[in-house]
Amino acid sequence: MKNYFLKLYIYLTLIISLFLQIILTKSSNSNLHISWLLLILIYWLLKYPYIINIITSFFIGLSIDLFTNSILGVHSLLLSILTYFLLSNYKLIIKFNIIYKILFITCILYIFNIIIYSVNNIEFTYQNLFSRSILNSFIWVIIYFLSKKIYCIFKYFFKK
Secondary structure, three states, X not given: OOOHXXXXXXXXXXXXXXXXXXXXXXXXXXXXXXXXXXXXXXXXXXHOOOOOOHHHHHHHHHHHHHHOOOOOOHHHHHHHHHHHHHHHOHHHHOOOOHHHHHHHHHHHHHHHHHHHHHHOOOOOOXXXXXXXXXXXXXXXXXXXXXXXXXXXXXOOOOOO
């Protein structure tokens, strides 16, 4: 029996993170920009790789492109490539301890931000993007541990 509540919960968190990213992108400064949708997507890809696929990531990236001031298709292409990479190397990545996962996610976010900023012709410094990537990876750790706590509380609903 498929767990529809789990799928609903995953897509609901993705929609909430999309709204957070859209709202906070327009109102916050660029130094403390948090990529909510990317962090949540990476978490769900590592937690339940069989629920989110490349097509879902493509449409999530397309919605980011539509609601923000970026070239259409850049986020969708990068999120599709990221999803393919994470799903194809899932067995290796899941064996990492939390420190290696933080470093891995920092590298992913850094490369992702460099590509986005280069394609959209936005001025940036590499130090600024690296500090933003480190901040986002620590927020991913907070998401990781909070979701474990939520899972322990509501584990009856998340049964497979």
